[in-house]
Amino acid sequence: MRVKCVICDTIGQLDDDLPLAKKLRNRPINTYMCDVCHTRIAENTTARIETGNFRFYRSSPQMDKEF
Template sequence: MRVQCVICDTINELDDDAPLAKKLRNRPIHTYMCNECYDRIAKNTDARIATGNFRFFRTSSPIDEEF
């Protein structure tokens, strides 16, 4: 299966039986991101968390306040 990264537009080949390929095929709302972009975003997010000015807005539970 040919997939294209949503950030850098590189085209990669996934095995048709891979779990990610099945997820992309069955749920079109999911998008593909290459490993380089995924690692870059993870590194930048970790750097933002380390500054102390980063806040998660996913839920309003007390778990976020403990984080």
């Protein structure tokens, strides 16, 4: 299955038997993000969390204190 990254527009290949390929076929709202973009976003998010200016808006205040 050919897939396209939503951020960098690179075209990749997924095996048709993978669960991710099935999810993308059956639910068009789900989008694909390549490994390079995924790791870049994870690193940037971790760096923002470490600054202390990052706030989780979907979590409760109790979870923010524990984190």
